[in-house]
Amino acid sequence: MGSPHATILFFFFLFFPTTFALPLCTDSSAPVTLKAPLPFCPYNGSSCCSSATDSSIQNQFKSMNISDAACASLVKSVLCTKCDPFAAQLFTIEPKLRTVPVLCNSTFPGNPVRSKDTTADFCAQIWDTCKEISIQNSPFLPSLQGAAGVSATSSKLTDLWLSETDFCNEFGGPSGGDTVCFNGKSVLFNSTQSSVTPKGICLERIGNGSYLSMAAHPDGSNRVFLANQGGKIWLATIPEEGSGGTLELDESSPFLDITDDVLLDTQFGVMGLAFHPNFTDNGRFFVSFNCDKVQSASCSGRCSCNSDASCDPSKLGTSNGVQPCQYQSVIAEFTANSSSSSPSASTSARPTEVRRILTMGLPFTSDHGGQILFGPADGKLYFMMGDGSTKGDPFNFAQNKKSLLGKILRLDVDNIPSKKEIDDLGLWGNYSIPKDNPFADDSERQGEIWALGVRNPWRCSFDYERPSYFLCGDTGENGYEEIDLITKGGNYGWRVYEGPELFQPTSTPGGNTSATSIDAIFPIMGYPHSALNNSVGSASVSGGFVYRSAADPCLYGRYLFADLYAGAMWVGTENPVNSGNFSSAITPFGCSQRSPVACDTVEGSSLPSLGYIFSFGEDNSRDVFVMTSKGVYRVVRPSRCNVSCPLENKDGDDGDRAPGAASSTAGQLEKLQQLKLRILVIVFLLLLLGFS
Ligand SMILES: *[C@@H]1O[C@H](CO)[C@@H](O)[C@H](O)[C@H]1NC(C)=O
Numbered sequence: 048m049g050s051p052h053a054t055i056l057f058f059f060f061l062f063f064p065t066t067f068a069l070p071l072c073t074d075s076s077a078p079v080t081l082k083a084p085l086p087f088c089p090y091n092g093s094s095c096c097s098s099a100t101d102s103s104i105q106n107q108f109k110s111m112n113i114s115d116a117a118c119a120s121l122v123k124s125v126l127c128t129k130c131d132p133f134a135a136q137l138f139t140i141e142p143k144l145r146t147v148p149v150l151c152n153s154t155f156p157g158n159p160v161r162s163k164d165t166t167a168d169f170c171a172q173i174w175d176t177c178k179e180i181s182i183q184n185s186p187f188l189p190s191l192q193g194a195a196g197v198s199a200t201s202s203k204l205t206d207l208w209l210s211e212t213d214f215c216n217e218f219g220g221p222s223g224g225d226t227v228c229f230n231g232k233s234v235l236f237n238s239t240q241s242s243v244t245p246k247g248i249c250l251e252r253i254g255n256g257s258y259l260s261m262a263a264h265p266d267g268s269n270r271v272f273l274a275n276q277g278g279k280i281w282l283a284t285i286p287e288e289g290s291g292g293t294l295e296l297d298e299s300s301p302f303l304d305i306t307d308d309v310l311l312d313t314q315f316g317v318m319g320l321a322f323h324p325n326f327t328d329n330g331r332f333f334v335s336f337n338c339d340k341v342q343s344a345s346c347s348g349r350c351s352c353n354s355d356a357s358c359d360p361s362k363l364g365t366s367n368g369v370q371p372c373q374y375q376s377v378i379a380e381f382t383a384n385s386s387s388s389s390p391s392a393s394t395s396a397r398p399t400e401v402r403r404i405l406t407m408g409l410p411f412t413s414d415h416g417g418q419i420l421f422g423p424a425d426g427k428l429y430f431m432m433g434d435g436s437t438k439g440d441p442f443n444f445a446q447n448k449k450s451l452l453g454k455i456l457r458l459d460v461d462n463i464p465s466k467k468e469i470d471d472l473g474l475w476g477n478y479s480i481p482k483d484n485p486f487a488d489d490s491e492r493q494g495e496i497w498a499l500g501v502r503n504p505w506r507c508s509f510d511y512e513r514p515s516y517f518l519c520g521d522t523g524e525n526g527y528e529e530i531d532l533i534t535k536g537g538n539y540g541w542r543v544y545e546g547p548e549l550f551q552p553t554s555t556p557g558g559n560t561s562a563t564s565i566d567a568i569f570p571i572m573g574y575p576h577s578a579l580n581n582s583v584g585s586a587s588v589s590g591g592f593v594y595r596s597a598a599d600p601c602l603y604g605r606y607l608f609a610d611l612y613a614g615a616m617w618v619g620t621e622n623p624v625n626s627g628n629f630s631s632a633i634t635p636f637g638c639s640q641r642s643p644v645a646c647d648t649v650e651g652s653s654l655p656s657l658g659y660i661f662s663f664g665e666d667n668s669r670d671v672f673v674m675t676s677k678g679v680y681r682v683v684r685p686s687r688c689n690v691s692c693p694l695e696n697k698d699g700d701d702g703d704r705a706p707g708a709a710s711s712t713a714g715q716l717e718k719l720q721q722l723k724l725r726i727l728v729i730v731f732l733l734l735l736l737g738f739s
């Protein structure tokens with residue numbers, strides 16, 4: 048049997064051969080918002096071209112010396128699709144670029160009738176218009192042209208291709224489904240999210256424990272690892288849905304206990320947990336936590352407030368008696384107990400750290416993220432780091448490319464350099480910088496950076512079906528909680544912007560970045576604090592998952608997220624699918640009548656009271672879990688809450704229709720939403736932790 052990792056990759060390639068869903072350029076970066084329309088290519092707004100690329104396309108076009116105006120105009124439109132915000136889908140990702148984008152032809156399902164008048168058969172239109180026209184340096188050469196010895200200098204399509212069918216077999220492609228093609232005008236999407244809007248989210252409580260992090264066991268089994276904030280990691284078995292079972296976990300024998308090394312406080316503790324893609328062979332796993340250098344000798348990284356980052360630690364002062372960089376962010380590598388027959392069989396880890404991957408001193412005591420995740424497609428370790436600041440990122444770390452603060456970082460933990468190389472390169476620990484990181488070759492930037500301008504990324508995930516979809520919740524400051532679609536080199540705007548609005552900093556010893564100097568990428572979803580109907584003034588987003596479980600077909604393909612304080616959940620919908628165009632709606636949730644552990648309810652109602660929604664998790668069945676201060680909840684089939692979802696297959700399941708059950712109907716859920724919030728606000732006023 049191959050490793051699960053290999054199996055997963057195999058499935059990706061099987062089902063997603065060439066699509067790079069979402070707006071993405073051929074160099075994997077996100078399109079930028081043009082400040083002015085391009086002079087040559089007809090793009091305004093979002094585009095993959097700078098004015099330099101635009102003028103090089105203009106030169107390429109001129110060099111073709113196409114005499115016929117109609118053909119010239121078509122060829123120009125074809126060349127200019129490099130500027131399209133969906134260029135990666137049309138040309139694929141470097142270095143395997145096509146010379147010509149996928150040209151719409153008529154073979155997509157549902158339209159067997161070919162008509163050369165419609166843009167649906169753009170490929171045939173190009174053939175008809177250009178077939179007898181000479182084109183110098185033609186982009187329409189056969190891919191084996193060099194080997195076949197065909198002259199590249201000047202050619203007609205009829206010199207290169209036998210027929211239209213021959214030509215369109217090479218360059219044509221369908222529109223429809225999840226693929227896009229170019230029809231001469233714009234990229235066509237033909238796939239909309241199911242129109243059945245989810246009426247509610249049905250949860251069951253499977254355990255009482257409070258955890259911050261969940262990681263599915265890499266062996267594909269029904270087991271997960273759960274980490275609490277204090278320093279214990281448990282191996283737990285997920286009960287089958289409907290079995291009535293609870294989370295099986297032996298509290299007294301954790302998989303790993305690093306409590307003694309961990310600094311525990313409101314925003315400190317074990318913040319993340321990630322298993323190497325080859326864990327089943329190599330037993331490697333990684334824990335992200337915070338430590339106090341006064342308490343622990345191994346807690347001794349460089350200070351992130353340094354001269355590179357235009358920050359002088361001696362000027363920061365102390366906050367509550369804590370010196371700058373006394374507290375640190377750490378990623379440490381551990382290994383499963385190797386005396387077991389295989390890592391998958393291990394029920395414990397070796398208690399001592401194998402290797403310190405990264406240690407970095409924090410300037411202040413808040414907003415330092417800490418989640419770690421392996422990219423499912425690239426096997427690199429992503430580390431979500433907040434701006435580390437107090438209010439308003441006064442040192443402007445998040446925009447400073449010489450600082451690791453306020454960034455999504457990407458590390459290679461498979462190639463560990465020597466101590467000398469680590470020192471020479473100025474790395475923060477035992478990792479190397481992936482060659483395809485956006486600033487890998489720029490000595491003036493920190494090569495670890497994958498994306499910048501984030502404030503405090505609180506929970507990111509990769510869509511299981513589309514690994515190019517990397518979504519993060521980024522907690523806001525005064526007004527707006529956001530969800531970002533993270534792309535290579537993307538700048539998510541903080542603290543020039545908070546969400547979609549310009550941010551006004553109150554203290555700026557580290558200077559400002561002007562809005563005109565950056566190409567900020569705006570959130571794909573989010574909510575203003577005012578939407579929470581609470582006067583507490585605390586809001587903090589918890590990013591979740593694109594739901595890929597079969598349990599609730601009405602949620603399938605939609606993104607779930609929540610607010611940590613308000614106990615509110617949202618469902619994000621992308622329409623059309625793969626367009627990057629999302630909208631979100633606050634969605635009521637209920638508790639299954641068959642919940643293995645009874646849900647606490649909001650006083651005076653049957654609605655569940657979840658406590659603080661810390662984060663989300665996903666297991667190997669792609670079920671989504673909500674981890675809160677009151678326990679672990681699983682999203683289950685909607686009928687268990689008597690929530691209607693016409694897509695649900697209820698064969699062999701009587702749902703929660705047992706007579707006499709005081710079930711929460713969707714209607715009740717909606718009615719009681721406000722009551723619940725009011726009560727939660729009162730409860731939370733007493734408990735306020737100041738997380739945001
Ligand atoms: C380009 O887009 C901007 C903003 O949408 C708009 O104000 C401007 O008129 C557009 N320019 C052209 C030439 O279409």
Ligand SMILES: *[C@@H]1O[C@H](CO)[C@@H](O)[C@H](O)[C@H]1NC(C)=O
Nearest residue numbers: 110111112113114115181183
């Ligand atoms: C462009 O084509 C015209 C004929 O269509 C020809 O006279 C001219 O020399 C060509 N120019 C170049 C630079 O090849």
Ligand SMILES: *[C@@H]1O[C@H](CO)[C@@H](O)[C@H](O)[C@H]1NC(C)=O
Nearest residue numbers: 155156157158223224237238
């Ligand atoms: C999209 O494709 C479906 C079949 O996959 C077809 O029935 C439908 O008419 C198409 N819609 C558009 C707008 O092309």
Ligand SMILES: *[C@@H]1O[C@H](CO)[C@@H](O)[C@H](O)[C@H]1NC(C)=O
Nearest residue numbers: 152154212215216219220221
């Ligand atoms: C349309 O494109 C597909 C995919 O490349 C190709 O297989 C098919 O032959 C093309 N159809 C025509 C009519 O050229």
Ligand SMILES: *[C@@H]1O[C@H](CO)[C@@H](O)[C@H](O)[C@H]1NC(C)=O
Nearest residue numbers: 253254255256293294643644
């Ligand atoms: C959860 O807590 C409740 C109430 O304290 C208790 O009755 C129940 O046994 C606990 N369940 C589990 C699975 O620990």
Ligand SMILES: *[C@@H]1O[C@H](CO)[C@@H](O)[C@H](O)[C@H]1NC(C)=O
Nearest residue numbers: 050052053324325328426461
């Ligand atoms: C994982 O293991 C496979 C097979 O043993 C190997 O080909 C691959 O390079 C490994 N990947 C990593 C990231 O170590």
Ligand SMILES: *[C@@H]1O[C@H](CO)[C@@H](O)[C@H](O)[C@H]1NC(C)=O
Nearest residue numbers: 384385386387395396397398
């Ligand atoms: C490692 O596993 C072996 C065999 O299962 C067991 O005897 C040993 O106690 C374990 N060691 C630790 C530190 O858990």
Ligand SMILES: *[C@@H]1O[C@H](CO)[C@@H](O)[C@H](O)[C@H]1NC(C)=O
Nearest residue numbers: 401402403404469475476477
């Ligand atoms: C690399 O790992 C070793 C072993 O954990 C550790 O002693 C050393 O300090 C680490 N190097 C850095 C730069 O963190």
Ligand SMILES: *[C@@H]1O[C@H](CO)[C@@H](O)[C@H](O)[C@H]1NC(C)=O
Nearest residue numbers: 550551552555556557558559
């Ligand atoms: C930064 O901008 C704010 C207003 O947005 C201004 O009050 C402040 O003086 C600026 N600071 C610096 C160092 O330019």
Ligand SMILES: *[C@@H]1O[C@H](CO)[C@@H](O)[C@H](O)[C@H]1NC(C)=O
Nearest residue numbers: 578579580613615633720724
């Ligand atoms: C706040 O109240 C408005 C109006 O009643 C409602 O539409 C909205 O969903 C509420 N927001 C939350 C988070 O409950």
Ligand SMILES: *[C@@H]1O[C@H](CO)[C@@H](O)[C@H](O)[C@H]1NC(C)=O
Nearest residue numbers: 620621622623626628629630
């Ligand atoms: C984006 O989604 C919204 C809401 O579903 C929809 O109204 C709008 O037409 C979509 N925009 C585009 C460009 O598809």
Ligand SMILES: *[C@@H]1O[C@H](CO)[C@@H](O)[C@H](O)[C@H]1NC(C)=O
Nearest residue numbers: 689703704705708710711712
């Ligand atoms: C479930 O919903 C249906 C229709 O909304 C209603 O008739 C039925 O009484 C509900 N069942 C329970 C147990 O609440």
